[in-house]
Amino acid sequence: MLKGHQSWVFENKPTIISTATVVGPFEGQGPLANDFDIIHGDLYFGQDSWEKAERTIIEEAAKLAIEHANLTKEQVQFHFGGDLMNQIISSSFAARTLSIPYFGLFGACSTSMESLALASYVVNSGGAKYVLSGTGSHNASTEKQFRYPTEYGSQKPPTAQFTVTGSGAVVLAPKGEGPVVTSATIGRVVDMGITDPFNMGAAMAPAAVDTIEAHLRDLEIEPGHYDLIVTGDLSKVGYEIAKNLFAKHNIPIQQTQYKDCGMMIYDYNKQNVQAGASGCGCSAVVTYGHLLKRVQKGELNRILVVATGALLSPLSYQQGESVPCIAHAVSIESNV
Amino acid sequence: MASKKKKKLTPVMQEYQELAKKIEPKRPILQNCIRAFIAGGIICEIGEIIQQMFMKWGGMDQKEAASPTVAVLILLSVILTSFGVYDKIAQWAGAGSAVPVTGFANSMASAAIEHRSEGLVLGVGANMFKLAGSVIVFGTVAAFIIALLRLIFDPSSAGGAS
Numbered sequence: 421m422l423k424g425h426q427s428w429v430f431e432n433k434p435t436i437i438s439t440a441t442v443v444g445p446f447e448g449q450g451p452l453a454n455d456f457d458i459i460h461g462d463l464y465f466g467q468d469s470w471e472k473a474e475r476t477i478i479e480e481a482a483k484l485a486i487e488h489a490n491l492t493k494e495q496v497q498f499h500f501g502g503d504l505m506n507q508i509i510s511s512s513f514a515a516r517t518l519s520i521p522y523f524g525l526f527g528a529c530s531t532s533m534e535s536l537a538l539a540s541y542v543v544n545s546g547g548a549k550y551v552l553s554g555t556g557s558h559n560a561s562t563e564k565q566f567r568y569p570t571e572y573g574s575q576k577p578p579t580a581q582f583t584v585t586g587s588g589a590v591v592l593a594p595k596g597e598g599p600v601v602t603s604a605t606i607g608r609v610v611d612m613g614i615t616d617p618f619n620m621g622a623a624m625a626p627a628a629v630d631t632i633e634a635h636l637r638d639l640e641i642e643p644g645h646y647d648l649i650v651t652g653d654l655s656k657v658g659y660e661i662a663k664n665l666f667a668k669h670n671i672p673i674q675q676t677q678y679k680d681c682g683m684m685i686y687d688y689n690k691q692n693v694q695a696g697a698s699g700c701g702c703s704a705v706v707t708y709g710h711l712l713k714r715v716q717k718g719e720l721n722r723i724l725v726v727a728t729g730a731l732l733s734p735l736s737y738q739q740g741e742s743v744p745c746i747a748h749a750v751s752i753e754s755n756v
Numbered sequence: 757m758a759s760k761k762k763k764k765l766t767p768v769m770q771e772y773q774e775l776a777k778k779i780e781p782k783r784p785i786l787q788n789c790i791r792a793f794i795a796g797g798i799i800c801e802i803g804e805i806i807q808q809m810f811m812k813w814g815g816m817d818q819k820e821a822a823s824p825t826v827a828v829l830i831l832l833s834v835i836l837t838s839f840g841v842y843d844k845i846a847q848w849a850g851a852g853s854a855v856p857v858t859g860f861a862n863s864m865a866s867a868a869i870e871h872r873s874e875g876l877v878l879g880v881g882a883n884m885f886k887l888a889g890s891v892i893v894f895g896t897v898a899a900f901i902i903a904l905l906r907l908i909f910d911p912s913s914a915g916g917a918s
Contacts, residue, residue, distance in 0.1 A: 469873035569870035571837045572887065573846025573853050573862050575788070578781040613769040614776065622776040660779045692847065695781075 424638025427605040434543035435755060437550075437596040440484035441709035442477045443701070444559065444585030450686045455709040456586075457484060463560060463585065470570075471505060474558035477587040478503065479514040482554050485589035489550070496520050496591065497548035500535035503700050504528060504557050504583075505565060506733075511555070520552060529653050530607070530729030531555040532588065532704040533748040537604035540750070543592045544601075556587025557699035566617065566734050579619040581655050581698035584685060588704030590712075597755065599715045602722075603639060604750045607631035609731065611744040617737045621658025621682075621695055624728040627745035628654060629665040632726055635749045636671065644675030646751070647720045650711065652703035652727035655682035655696025681706035703727040707752075715754045722753045788850045795845070795852025803829055803856075826857055833858035837865040863887040 423429045441456045448459035458480065465473045465480075478501065486493055499518060501511035502525035515522040527534040532555045539553035560570045562583040568574050592601070610630050614623035628651045636642065643649060654662055659680045666673040681703045682696035707725050714720045726749040737743065765773070806828050810821035836842040842862045846853045853859055864884050871883035885892065906913055 471873070564870055568887065569866035571840060571843050571862070571866035571869055573837075573843045573849075573859060573866075575847055575850040575854075577783050612772045612776075613765045614773070619776075619780065622780060625776075626772060657776075657780055661776055664775060664779065 423603070424634075424640075426608070426634055427603060427638035428537070428541055428544075429603045429639070430540055430544040430601055432544045432546075432594060433600040433602060433755075434540045434592045434594060435596045435600050436590045436598045436712065436752070437593045438485050438488035438591045438598070439588070439708040439712055440481045440488055440590075441588045441705045442481045442484065442556075442586060443705055443709075444477075446559070446691070447584060447586050447685060447705070450691065452685055452706065452710045455713055456705060457481075457709070470558055470561035470564055471509065474503065474505065474510040474556060474561045474587075475513045477558070477585070478510050478554060478556040478589075479517055481556060481587035481589040482514060482518055482552055485552060485554065485591050489591040489593075491550060491591065493518055493520055496550045496552050498523065498539070498542060499552040499554075500525060500539045501552075501554050502526050502531035502535060503555055504562050510558075510561075518552075527727075527746060527748065528729030528731050529557075529698060529700050529702060530727040530746050530748050531700050532652070532707065533604070533725055533727035533750045534606075534729075536590065536592075536601065536750050537606060537748055539590075539592050540601040540604060543594055546594075549593060551592045552589060553592065554587065554589030555700040555704050557583055557585070557701040559583045559585045559699070562699060576694050577618050578694050579616070579621065579657050580694040581620055581653065581682060581696055582686065582691075582693035583699035584653075584697050584701040584705065586699075586701035586705040588701065588708035590708055599712055599752050600755045602751050602753050603635075604748065605631055605635035605638060607634070607747040607749070609744045609746050611742050613742045615737065615740065615742045617732060617743065619657065620698055620730045620743070621654045621656065622661055623658075623730055623743040624652075624745040624747065625654055625658040625661040625665060627747040628652075628658070628726050628728045629662055629669065629671075631747040631749050632666075632724070633669055633671060635724065635726075635751075642675055643671060643673050643678075646676050646722045646724045648677045648679060648711070648723045649673070650678075650707070650723065650725055651680045651682075652725070652729070652747070653682035653696070653698040654680045654728060655698065657695045658728075659683060684710065712752070715752060718754060718756070720754070722751065724749055724751045791848060792850045792852035792855075795849030796855060797852075799829070799853065799856045799858055802832075829857050830861040833861035834865040837862045838869065842866075860888060860891060863891075
């Protein structure tokens with residue numbers, strides 16, 4: 421329950437009983453390819469628009485997570501989901517097919533942990549037996565909405581990030597086999613006045629540090645409590661800035677391993693992704709695909725996932741507004 | 757403008773932005789200029805070759821050959837855009853592939869392809885000039901101003917006489 425100012429401790433330890441990750445062809449060429457359940461060879465996923473493609477993978481990951489839990493969708497009480505599209509159409513349209521009672525969320529790329537935190541809260545308080553939580557993004561639909569047409573030849577600066585095509589989903593239950601969610605810290609919106617939409621890492625880093633600081637303060641722990649602290653999609657630029665901010669705020673991050681999902685999914689030497697990865701799908705597929713597998717194998721005991729989101733719209737940056745950012749932290753532990 | 761923006765920032769924000777600036781990798785301007793020179797040069801060279809071919813085998817003079825040359829370049833650009841190659845060239849070439857007529861064709865073709873899913877009228881028709889539109893608007897405005905200046909300083913040129 422509430423601990424400190426903005427954190428929840430889940431004393432009943434809601435369990436992640438199943439996970440599912442679906443990614444596109446480009447992610448399938450990356451170093452984490454073996455950790456994903458489905459890798460598609462076609463960026464359209466057999467659909468005729470990017471938006472439908474995004475919807476398809478969100479749906480597919482959700483269905484697969486339910487299947488992995490040996491459940492049917494009728495047994496799942498609630499579905500928490502969101503994505504980057506206007507009016508979160510991808511998740512809502514996927515929810516139309518799933519027809520599970522649905523909460524639509526928007527936290528930009530922080531949606532993965534926002535939905536996981538809320539789903540955990542509901543399960544922990546006895547509000548549901550099984551809850552589905554998922555999110556996803558598609559590189560081309562995001563480019564189309566936030567930047568330029570996908571085939572438009574514009575040179576991206578070295579601070580730009582590449583939106584992940586992928587979707588991750590989990591099913592939570594009060595009991596079962598799998599990693600458990602032990603606490604969550606809900607972040608506040610932080611805006612340091614960065615206006616460049618091609619520099620999300622720098623915009624989001626302060627939000628990540630703010631939430632991690634709040635988490636450590638609320639739970640009265642040090643970074644060493646975790647085997648790994650991982651941020652969502654700060655990528656190279658934001659990651660370096662975050663490390664600087666930790667030092668400035670006297671957070672001894674060196675006690676633990678600090679990584680960033682945006683720097684894990686692609687191979688910088690072979691894949692031309694500038695600063696790294698971003699998107700709702702980034703922290704979702706890296707956490708649900710790669711990190712949870714490592715927790716289950718016993719390589720990691722306690723991890724803190726801090727998904728970061730940039731809450732801008734194409735309109736807001738065209739009007740010269742800065743980029744407000746948010747980060748949500750969820751701690752996951754192995755169940756042994 | 758920059759100082760006006762800075763005034764709105766709190767000291768904490770300013771301090772942060774200075775930190776962020778230090779860490780952000782800069783755009784490699786010199787490298788970009790060299791690449792733009794090479795890529796732009798190659799595109800123009802291709803254009804020159806096409807024009808020479810029209811002049812040699814098409815029986816056109818230099819002026820007549822200009823329009824079909826541009827048309828061929830546009831066609832090539834649209835084909836490369838459709839195959840998903842032009843944006844990859846552009847990441848390397850930068851302004852070199854954006855400034856020539858091929859870049860203009862790419863901006864229109866890419867928007868048309870992208871918005872095909874919204875239909876022919878509201879999709880392709882309405883969005884085709886999404887990027888190219890401002891080039892046309894400001895190109896026309898600039899041309900008007902230049903024409904006006906020419907009229908003022910060289911009134912004898914009015915009426916199209918050269």
